Amino acid sequence: MTLSSFFKAELLTLFRRKQSIFNALIFFVMVVTLFPLGVDPSPDFLAPAAGGIIWCAIALAILMSVESLFKEDYNDGSLEQWLVSGHSVSVLVLLKVFAQWLMVVIPLVLALPFLSKMLFLASELIPVMLVSVLVGSPALFLIGAIGAALTVSLRGGAVLMLLLILPLYIPVIIFATGAVRAAQLEMPFTGQLAILGAISLLALAISPLMAAISIKASVS
Amino acid sequence: MQAVTTLCVENLWLERGDRDLCRGLSFSLQGGQVARIIGENGAGKSSLLKYLVGTLSAVEGSVAFNGEDISAHRDVLIQDLLYIGHTPGVKSVFTVAENLKLYAPHSSNQELEYALTQVSLDAYWDTPAAQLSAGQKRRVALARLWLTQKPVWLLDEPFTALDVSGVEVLEQRIKDHVITGGIVVLTTHQPLHSLNPVTIELAS
Amino acid sequence: MNWTWFHKLGSPKWFFQWADRWGKVCFWFGTVLLIVGVIWGLGFAPQDYQQGNSFRIIYIHVPAAVLAQSCYLAMGIAGFVALVWQMKLAPVFIKAVAPVGAVMAFISLVSGAIWGKPTWGTWWVWDARLTSVLVLFLLYMGVIAIQNTLDDLQLADKAVAVISIVGVINLPIIKYSVEWWNTLHQPATFKLTEKPAMPVEMWLPLLFSALGLYLFAAGVSMWRMQNEVLVRERRANWVKEEVMKRGV
Ligand SMILES: Nc1ncnc2c1ncn2[C@@H]1O[C@H](COP(=O)(O)OP(=O)(O)O)[C@@H](O)[C@H]1O
Ligand SMILES: [Mg+2]
Numbered sequence: 001m002t003l004s005s006f007f008k009a010e011l012l013t014l015f016r017r018k019q020s021i022f023n024a025l026i027f028f029v030m031v032v033t034l035f036p037l038g039v040d041p042s043p044d045f046l047a048p049a050a051g052g053i054i055w056c057a058i059a060l061a062i063l064m065s066v067e068s069l070f071k072e073d074y075n076d077g078s079l080e081q082w083l084v085s086g087h088s089v090s091v092l093v094l095l096k097v098f099a100q101w102l103m104v105v106i107p108l109v110l111a112l113p114f115l116s117k118m119l120f121l122a123s124e125l126i127p128v129m130l131v132s133v134l135v136g137s138p139a140l141f142l143i144g145a146i147g148a149a150l151t152v153s154l155r156g157g158a159v160l161m162l163l164l165i166l167p168l169y170i171p172v173i174i175f176a177t178g179a180v181r182a183a184q185l186e187m188p189f190t191g192q193l194a195i196l197g198a199i200s201l202l203a204l205a206i207s208p209l210m211a212a213i214s215i216k217a218s219v220s
Numbered sequence: 221m222q223a224v225t226t227l228c229v230e231n232l233w234l235e236r237g238d239r240d241l242c243r244g245l246s247f248s249l250q251g252g253q254v255a256r257i258i259g260e261n262g263a264g265k266s267s268l269l270k271y272l273v274g275t276l277s278a279v280e281g282s283v284a285f286n287g288e289d290i291s292a293h294r295d296v297l298i299q300d301l302l303y304i305g306h307t308p309g310v311k312s313v314f315t316v317a318e319n320l321k322l323y324a325p326h327s328s329n330q331e332l333e334y335a336l337t338q339v340s341l342d343a344y345w346d347t348p349a350a351q352l353s354a355g356q357k358r359r360v361a362l363a364r365l366w367l368t369q370k371p372v373w374l375l376d377e378p379f380t381a382l383d384v385s386g387v388e389v390l391e392q393r394i395k396d397h398v399i400t401g402g403i404v405v406l407t408t409h410q411p412l413h414s415l416n417p418v419t420i421e422l423a424s
Numbered sequence: 425m426n427w428t429w430f431h432k433l434g435s436p437k438w439f440f441q442w443a444d445r446w447g448k449v450c451f452w453f454g455t456v457l458l459i460v461g462v463i464w465g466l467g468f469a470p471q472d473y474q475q476g477n478s479f480r481i482i483y484i485h486v487p488a489a490v491l492a493q494s495c496y497l498a499m500g501i502a503g504f505v506a507l508v509w510q511m512k513l514a515p516v517f518i519k520a521v522a523p524v525g526a527v528m529a530f531i532s533l534v535s536g537a538i539w540g541k542p543t544w545g546t547w548w549v550w551d552a553r554l555t556s557v558l559v560l561f562l563l564y565m566g567v568i569a570i571q572n573t574l575d576d577l578q579l580a581d582k583a584v585a586v587i588s589i590v591g592v593i594n595l596p597i598i599k600y601s602v603e604w605w606n607t608l609h610q611p612a613t614f615k616l617t618e619k620p621a622m623p624v625e626m627w628l629p630l631l632f633s634a635l636g637l638y639l640f641a642a643g644v645s646m647w648r649m650q651n652e653v654l655v656r657e658r659r660a661n662w663v664k665e666e667v668m669k670r671g672v
Contacts (some may be wrong), residue, residue, distance in 0.1 A: 005325035009314070015306030016313045084273050084303045084648035087293075127366075146590060150570065150583045160573055164566040164587060166557050168594050171601035178605065199597065206593060210586050213507060220276045238659065 001085045006092060010099040024065040025107045031057035031106045036110060043120040050119035052173075053127065058108060059169050060138055065104050066144035067161050068116030069096065070215065072154045079152075079219045089212035093145060097208075101141045109133060120209040121180075128183040128193075130175040135193055142207035143168050149214035172199055225251040225371050226299075227272075227287060227403055232281030234267055237321050238363035241267050245281070247420050251371070254394060254415050256408065259422030265407040266306060268422065272405065273303045285372075302370040304378060308361030312350035316341055317350055319360050321406035324367040355381035365393050373397065374405060375406040391415055436653045437662045439513055443646040451643025456638045461633030469629050478542040481535050487634040489532035489553070491641055492560055493595075495525030499567070500592025503585035513649070515581035516656065518588055519571055524641050526564035532557050552606035556599045563591045577656075607608035 033130030035053045036046060046053075073079045082092050109130060116126050133154065147165040179192035226246040234241040241264030249255050257265045269278035271285065274294035282291040290297050310319050320332050327335075335340045339359040349357060358381050365373065373394075379387050391414050394404050408415075465483030499518050505512035536554050537547045548554070567587055574580035657663050 001323050004323050009311070009318070009322045012318070013313050050597075052485075072311075075307070076311060077305055077309040078311065080275065080303075080305050080307070081309040083275050084298050084301060106399065128391055130649065146586065149587060153576075153579065154573060157573075160566075160569055163562070163569055167562040167566065167598070170283050170559060171594070173598045174601040174605045202593070204652050206590070209592055213582060216275070217579045220268065220576075220578070 001081070001087070003087060003091065003095065006085075006087075007095045007099060010096050011103070014099060020065060020068070021103050021107060024058075024061045024104050025111060027064055028057050028061040028108055029111060029115065031060060033121070036119070047120040047122070048181075048184065050116060050121040051177045052182070054112070054115060054121075054129065055120060055176050055180075057171050058137070059166075059173055061108065062104065062137060062140045063144055063162065063165060063169070066078035066097075066100065066141055066148050066198065067151075067158050069100060069148040070096040071147055071148075074152045074218065076171075079215055083216065083219060089215055090208035093149070093211045093215070094204075094208045097141050097145050101138060104141075105133070105137050108137075122184070125180060125183050128189060129180055131193060132179050132196060133202060136172045136176045136196040139172050139196070140169060142200070142218040145211045146207050146214060149211040149218065152215070153218045175199070223286065225401060225403055226284070227297075227372065228284045229272075230282050230284070232271070232283075233279040234264060234271055234276070234281075235279050236247050236264065236267060242422055245420075247418070248257075248329050249403050249418065251403060252398050253339075254398055254402060254417040255403075255405045255420055256412065256415075256417035257405065257420045257422065258407075261412075263422040265422060266376050268420075269303070269305070269405065269407065272297075273301065274298070274375055282374065285407075296377070297372065301316050301372045301374065302364065302368050303374045303376075304361050304364070305376045308358065310349050310357045310360050312348070315346050315348050316344045316352070316360055316404075317346065320363055320367065323364055327367050331367060335363040336394070338366050339363045339386065340389075353381075355383065355386070358382060362390060364391075365397070371402045373402065373404045375404065377407050379410050388413070436512060436516075437660070440650055440662075440666070441652050442482050443650050447643050447646035447650065449643075450639045450646065454639025454641070454643055457632050457636030458640055459636070461629045461631070461636050462670050465629035465633060466630060467625050470623065475543060478539065481539045481598060483633050485532055485539060486533040486630060487637040488528045488535065489557055490634060491530055491637055492525050492557065494638070495641070496560060496563065496588075496595060497592060499525070499588040500595075503588035503592070504572035506581065506585040507589070512656075513653075515585060516649050516652045517645070518567070518584050519652055520645045522564055522567045522571065522584075524645055524648075526561065528641070529557055529561040529564055530638075531560060552603040555606065557604045558594070559602070563595075567591070579669055582664050583663075605616070 032053060035049070040046065043074070047082045070079060071081070082089055112130060112133065113126050116129055117123075121129065144161075144165055147161045148162065149162050154160065175195045179189040179196070182189035182192060226249065228246075229244045232245040233243045234245075242318070245268075247255070251295070257268055259265050267276055271278055274297075282289060284290060285297045288296055295379075309323075311322070316336065317332060320335065324332070333342060333345070336345065341359055341361055341363065342354070344356070349360060352360065358378070376392060382390065386409060387410070387412065391412065394406075394415060400402055449531055462483055466480050469483075471477055471479075502514040502517045502521075505511050505520070533554065536557065540549055540551075540554075541547055548623070569581050569582055570587060571580055574583055654663055654666075
């Protein structure tokens, strides 16, 4: 197994298992549609809340898509093969998360402008929204990967995963919606985006290591 | 002239939950030998293999590869190791060929075809692994034995679910491998016909 | 520098005997301090000129909140020790402290709500402090849940260490983000603790109850650790001797 054969295999798996990517997308769209239906469809409510609604929906959709990140690899023995592949497990985790990020975030980003318009978000705010998703979502995937690795050997780990990981998502959601909010109020918003980027970088440094420790402990 | 490959375990104490799987177990293998771990179900055969590859830690004991102590880090061993566990890492979304290419990316299509012919899967090149039987899946994993240069093989119940001809072919491959100086450690409940293994017994 | 104490701490037997002695001392000394501090604070310390008597809950609220954070910090450090030095007692420590910390976070949430009623007129406000204690409480719940869900002890120990470390790294980020968010959403609620220097009669009982609660929690944690050590080392000879000696 080489790193490139591994990465190609990951992309191919995701491509073949389109269902999981679609699930995340459909979940995202459903949650966003529920808000106008459940709370208030008027632009007065939706326009200021749009950033928050979209970001909460994205966080949940991403959490759902990473929850089973290592499940199949655990069940078919691939994780065990990772450990004897001679590659650092952290690097393998990183590649896997990167592949997952690519395949899940691209559809979300494509759907984003339409959903933003449906929530009456002003057109000039959509780029800010997009940038916040691109800069902030890596942290969500990376942090989620730790939870997925910790709960991989459990049968029904989804709820536990939610409990473990959602509190850690709070800063990302706060700063991302903060950036959109600031842009709405015509205030500077690059600071929030920079903090988002910093959180993603921190997650990039720590999460593969922690996920690797968890995987090693789970496989035995 | 390359030195002989050796794998030595000394004074090993393995524990699972509250049960001792082995205590004070020592053995020493060198190139050309096949070792067979025997014991009842749950005696700890798989656990011993997992200790050797480093996914399970021991209470006490040490392991050395080519004279070098690798108790703390298995890196040196892993470079020379092929391990096929109970669940051998065959991905059901991939076809048979894709599965092999993942683990042997440098092999040519001809080599892959040769390996698949050996395990009588040459007709299944493009079949998704999800559509294979248990024995056929195991054969996909075992096909890696014809593609590898690694000297040390650790095989957990490689004969399970194989038919008679499959067992024969595999025994032959193992024989060929140890003749060239390799080491094979395997677990099995079936009698071996053409191999003459060293036995490592785990009493429970 | 003498490191023997560090290695001794790694020995469950030595720890058990040490904790046997010092755990009780901490517990009783802490209980006395806590009672003195709370009675002094609730009954005798002067009234606050703005909030009257309702501010007195500070003598419970603040120590609990501070302790809840300290416990998590300690768990994070123990998690690090567990992963890097593989010290046997570190996971035991985390397991023992997590529920204590969770209870402290819960007390500080409840007392915060009780304080909020007369002060802000509602039980719950999305105030930065309350929100971050709420998140802290959720983090504790995560640690406790994973500890109880994983059957495999080694896996559970690793998992708890990982999640404690990740939580501790996140704690300042969470706190900062919540504070920042709070100033964005809630300008101008009046501040409770930023007042020109508390008089001695007010902060001394606070110091007493905080210190008392720390010692009390340390005592309880040591006792919980002792139990856990006994369970984990149940096959060791010294445990059998210990149990025989006391005739349990
Ligand atoms: N993942 C596990 N967690 C805890 N105990 C296990 C695990 N896997 C196996 N065991 C225990 O370890 C012992 C040895 O298992 P194993 O090595 O798989 O036996 P064998 O391969 O000889 O049948 C068994 O008693 C089993 O109950
Ligand atoms: Mg077995």
